[in-house]
Amino acid sequence: MAIIARKKSSKKQRAPFSQRTWSIGFFSLAVLIYIFYTYILPHTPDGFQSQIQTWFPPSALNEALVWVIAALGLNIVVGYAGLLDLGFVAFWAIGGYTAGWFMSGFFNQWNFHFGSESAKVIPGIHLSFWLVLVIGALICAFFGIVIGAPTLRLKSDYLAIVTLGFGEIIPQIFVNGENIHGFNLSNGTKGISPVDSIGIFGKRLGPFDLNYKYMIFVAMAAFMVFISLRLRSGRLGRAWLAIREDELAASMMGVPLMKTKLAAYAVGAISGGLAGVAYATHVNGIFAERFQFSISIILLAMVVLGGMGNVWGVMVGALLIAWVNSTGLPAFGNEINSTFHTNINFPSYTFLIFGALLILMMLFRREGILPESRLKLLMHENDDASGNEQPHDEISEEEDL
Amino acid sequence: MAGVTYKTRQLRRRYIERSFATIAIAGALFWLIINFVKSPTQFVEVTFTGLSNGILYALIALGYTLVYGIIELINFAHGDLFMLGGLFSAHFITLWFGQRHSSGAGYGVLLLCLVAVMAFCALINVTIERFAYRRLRRAPKLAPLITAVGMSFILQFVGLRWNGSGQKTWPSLLPNGNFSIFGVRLPYTTLISFLVTIPVLLALTYIVTQTKQGKAMRATAQDQDASRLMGINVDRTISFTFGLGGALAGAAGLLFEQTRGLTSYNLGFQLGLIAFTAAVMGGIGNLQGAVLGAIIIGLIQGLNDGLPIGLGQQWSNTVVFSILILLMVFKPTGLLGKPTTEKV
Numbered sequence: 001m002a003i004i005a006r007k008k009s010s011k012k013q014r015a016p017f018s019q020r021t022w023s024i025g026f027f028s029l030a031v032l033i034y035i036f037y038t039y040i041l042p043h044t045p046d047g048f049q050s051q052i053q054t055w056f057p058p059s060a061l062n063e064a065l066v067w068v069i070a071a072l073g074l075n076i077v078v079g080y081a082g083l084l085d086l087g088f089v090a091f092w093a094i095g096g097y098t099a100g101w102f103m104s105g106f107f108n109q110w111n112f113h114f115g116s117e118s119a120k121v122i123p124g125i126h127l128s129f130w131l132v133l134v135i136g137a138l139i140c141a142f143f144g145i146v147i148g149a150p151t152l153r154l155k156s157d158y159l160a161i162v163t164l165g166f167g168e169i170i171p172q173i174f175v176n177g178e179n180i181h182g183f184n185l186s187n188g189t190k191g192i193s194p195v196d197s198i199g200i201f202g203k204r205l206g207p208f209d210l211n212y213k214y215m216i217f218v219a220m221a222a223f224m225v226f227i228s229l230r231l232r233s234g235r236l237g238r239a240w241l242a243i244r245e246d247e248l249a250a251s252m253m254g255v256p257l258m259k260t261k262l263a264a265y266a267v268g269a270i271s272g273g274l275a276g277v278a279y280a281t282h283v284n285g286i287f288a289e290r291f292q293f294s295i296s297i298i299l300l301a302m303v304v305l306g307g308m309g310n311v312w313g314v315m316v317g318a319l320l321i322a323w324v325n326s327t328g329l330p331a332f333g334n335e336i337n338s339t340f341h342t343n344i345n346f347p348s349y350t351f352l353i354f355g356a357l358l359i360l361m362m363l364f365r366r367e368g369i370l371p372e373s374r375l376k377l378l379m380h381e382n383d384d385a386s387g388n389e390q391p392h393d394e395i396s397e398e399e400d401l
Numbered sequence: 402m403a404g405v406t407y408k409t410r411q412l413r414r415r416y417i418e419r420s421f422a423t424i425a426i427a428g429a430l431f432w433l434i435i436n437f438v439k440s441p442t443q444f445v446e447v448t449f450t451g452l453s454n455g456i457l458y459a460l461i462a463l464g465y466t467l468v469y470g471i472i473e474l475i476n477f478a479h480g481d482l483f484m485l486g487g488l489f490s491a492h493f494i495t496l497w498f499g500q501r502h503s504s505g506a507g508y509g510v511l512l513l514c515l516v517a518v519m520a521f522c523a524l525i526n527v528t529i530e531r532f533a534y535r536r537l538r539r540a541p542k543l544a545p546l547i548t549a550v551g552m553s554f555i556l557q558f559v560g561l562r563w564n565g566s567g568q569k570t571w572p573s574l575l576p577n578g579n580f581s582i583f584g585v586r587l588p589y590t591t592l593i594s595f596l597v598t599i600p601v602l603l604a605l606t607y608i609v610t611q612t613k614q615g616k617a618m619r620a621t622a623q624d625q626d627a628s629r630l631m632g633i634n635v636d637r638t639i640s641f642t643f644g645l646g647g648a649l650a651g652a653a654g655l656l657f658e659q660t661r662g663l664t665s666y667n668l669g670f671q672l673g674l675i676a677f678t679a680a681v682m683g684g685i686g687n688l689q690g691a692v693l694g695a696i697i698i699g700l701i702q703g704l705n706d707g708l709p710i711g712l713g714q715q716w717s718n719t720v721v722f723s724i725l726i727l728l729m730v731f732k733p734t735g736l737l738g739k740p741t742t743e744k745v
Contacts (some may be wrong), residue, residue, distance in 0.1 A: 029471040084543060086550075157475050160546065161681060162729055164674070165722035176715045190638075293670065297550060304547055351558035358551030359533055360453060364545045 019229060022312045026225070030218045032351075033061070033254040034345050038211045054331050058210040059282075064322035065217035066279045071302040071318035072224040072311060073271025078300065079308035079375070081264035082230060082244030084160040087167020088299050090138045090147070091269045093174055095276020098136035100192035100286040102127045129198040129281065136273040143170075144269025148262045164293075171291040186288060193285025217278055221315070224271050228311045231267065236326075240264055244309075245378055298325065304361055307368025309375045316370055325350065436708045444708065445585045451703020452696065453591040453660070456598040459652035459674035461693035463605065463688060464526075465528050466645030470686035471622045471642045472538065477549040478529060480673015481556035482647055486522045486654020487664045488563050489500050490514050491620075500574055507574040511659070515597070518655045526647030527640050535636065550666075553670070560666035566663040590660040604693065608645065609688060618642055622686070660709055671718075675702070675725035677727045684738020693736060698724075729733045 037058055041049060070092055075086065077085045100106055112125045158224070178188030186192070198216060216356045231237045242250035251257050280286045298321060306317020316399030333346025339387045367376040437444045461483050468476045485598040493514045495502050500507045529552055537545040554670060575593050609615040617638045619626040629635050657672075658664060679698040683690025706714040728735070 071474070078543075082543070084546060088735070118403060152730055157469075157542070158681065158733065159547070159676060162726055165678070165725050168674070168718045169722050172716070172719050176719075219706050272717055297554070300547065300550070328630065348561065350559070351554050351561060355551040355554030355556075355558060358554070359548050362540075362548040362551070363533065363536055366540065366544050379544065 001398055020183050023225075025316070026222070026312075030215075030222075032217075034211060034215060037214070054334075055327065057298055057327060058214060060323065060327045062210060062213055062217055063279075063280055064325055065214070066222050066275050066282055067299070067302065067322040067335035068221045068315050068318040069217070069304075070272055070275035071299050072221070072228055073268040073313050074299045075303050075311065075314040076228060076231070076240075076271070076306065077264050077268035078303050079230075079310070079314065079372075080237060080240040080244065082240075083162045083259060083261060083264060084157075085265075085268065086160050086293075086296050086300070087147075087163035087170075088268075088272055088350075089291045089293065089295040090167045090170040091143065091272025091293065092276045093171050093280065093288075094140050094143055095136040095273035096138055096280045096286040096291075097186060097192070097276075098130055098273065099195055099280035100186070101125065101279040102132045102135060102192065103129065103190055103196040103280070106187065108191045126196055129196070129200075129277075133274055136277040137270040138273075140269040140273030140276070141266040144265040144272075145262050147269075148265035164296075167293060167296050173286060174288040177288075189287075191285055191289075194279045194289070195284055195286065196229065197284075198281055213282070217282075220274055220278060221260070224274070225311050225315070227267070227271075236260065236263055241309075241374065242350055245374075266380060297352065303368075304370055305357060307370040307372055307375070309372035310368070310370055312317060313368050313370030313372070317368065324353075329353075336396070374381050403581065408418055409686070418437035418731050425727065429455045432697045433704070436704070442585050443448055444673045446587065447703050447707035448700065449585075449591050450585050450707060451700040453594040453699075454465055454506065454659050454703055455699020456602075456692075457653055457660075457695075458595060458672070458676045458679050459655055459692040460598060460601065460656070461672060462600075462680040462683070462695045465651045465673075465677050465680040466683070466688060467618075467642050467649075468552050470688075471618060472534070472545075474534060475540070475546050475549060475677065476646070477546075477673070478552035478556050479526075479650060480647065480671075481553050481560065481669035482522050482526055482675065483650040483654045483657070483662070483676075484558060484560050484669030485563075486518050487658040487668065488560060488654075489521050489651070490518050491569070492563075493517060494574060495571050501572040501575045503574050511574055511655075514636050515652060515655055516619040518651040520651075522651030522654065523644040523647035525583040526543040526643040528652070530640055530643040535639075553673075557666055557669065559730055560669070560719055562665050564664050566666070568663050571658060573659050573662045594660060597652065597656055601649065603647065606688070607643070614638070614641055628702040675718075678721055681725060682735055684735025687735070687737045690727060690735055690737035697736075 024243050041052060044052075070088065073091070074085060074088050077088075102125050104126075105122050107125050109123075114125075143329075146164045147163065151159045154162065174186040175189060177186035178184055178190075198213065200212065200216070232240075239250070239255045242253065242255050243257065244262055247257065260298040299318075302321045303314050304317075305321060306315065307313025329346050329350065333344060334344070337343060365371075366379040455677045461480065462484075464479045465476060468474060468479070494510055500510045500516075527530045533552060534545050535547050537548055573590075576589045579588050580592075583589070609618060617628065617633045618641065619634050620631065620633055622640075625635050628638075657668075675698060676695065679695035679696070680691045682698060683692070683694030687690075701724065702717055702721060704719050705712055706717055712720060
């Protein structure tokens, strides 16, 4: 729904969008959705309510926001700095396990409570959700630097492989982490569950307080957008773009490659960590086997589809893909199956859909649906006259920062 | 002054790296010796298992390295091509020709299947190159890389449809059982892996080093524009390289299917990753390096999985990728790779 609304408004206005317009649009849309789900939906007829529950359930909206947070982080690494990261799932997992460690009764040999609204008698480490967000972000930033540091001397392709390796290693550590010299790090495949619910203003959110959670996730996404935009227009962001466009030239101009790349990794990892913590509270647990390579690829598809380097594009891409993945495709499949009395398992086509999406985007619209103008030029730098067609679209005349 | 400090810093860095690498290698040797002393026969058996895995990885790794050498693309879809090769062989032998046990006719079908699966995978790879990668040859590097990831997903989807979501087991035509030399039991399948792989590798070496097409490949890898000026059909050469890599992946698929007797749609991703690691380890773009790296990776994996004192199979990937990352830190060019300067 969010996507459709935004697309329509962009068609109607036809004027170039500035960052301010986008921010206001994003904020008012978020508020509208909140008002709709909290105040309007309960008073609508039952048929309409069930339709909304099938097509746009609030939990799917929350999950989509988690994806947005992570995709915005990947956008900094891939879209801004031009470093291909194929192991982003590692940060998501680390963030998730941070929540598992510090917000649950998992480490029941200790009893430590701080700022958490949970009952003091429950053993385990129970910290406030907000504190865990900070801890998760810091741990992930640390790991981002650890992962980035050895890869800095590498060419871009090797970088992709090393990140991919990390993306395989870290989930495997969590899967096998049940008994590391007698220490239970991650509870293995059983996972850590339940995780404390979010406490806000002395109130604990129950499992059905989806609207509160929605507002919190929106605030986190807005925070990431803010960080992305501010960093991009600052010194660091310009250094990232310079590296993306020509690493050699950038280093000749005095851009410190090592520091700048590490910063990209760290900031990207922070948002992965935030997404991980948010996801753990969203599904009320953390399970090692969910962290598969396909998550990294789906995130990449979100960034590529939306438009690398443009936060609003990435957001649209993430919302769209997350929605298709979680509700759109199954709901659409059910609709088709019940109408035509067929029995097609639509979610099994996700591989095909994502693969085809990535390929078609790369072949015909490399810069994404809402491209960033600089990246668009970069992507078509070497096109010869007879080669690929130049896509033209009024939306793409977006104002650059 | 600044130059001097830079130089000393470089020297110090090299010194630290050297000593760290020496410690790592010494630790690995120590681990091997302890294991060897503990149970020599098991050690030798495991070594041979590792070797036979290694040459299987070599077949896949060569495909990566061939393609990377010529157009500098990590062909993520290559591992899935191997998976499709395995599926094709399983269907070809078991379902289409109905061979279930080792027999004279079975070996005939096996040879026929080897040719067929090589052609099948070569065809797929050439088609992928023709319709996807060729159009992106002048695009920024990120574009073909992401396309390759997408291709990998599509091939996995084909595998998923063809094979179903679980693992499937198939009867093998190879004689099962062991033969023993000096009290060391070795399965026949190991022997047969060697018998298939070594001629294929020799044929590849012959093609690349002795034929005109191989010369064209090497020229294209060095400089596309210059080789075009020399009258080489660059497009056809690249297609040929993809075909060659695909054929090797097909052979590996058949070999894997026959020695392990199983197929699964996500096998390609796992093995492809390991094979790519092997190619990087040997120095990507270098054919001998790919084989060497693959054998080393196969050995490490076999030893880690099978030895009494080791991390065991559940840590297999962690061990392989940790080694890759360490290698990237200390020797980014790989074991046999030559350092390259970036072209402006």
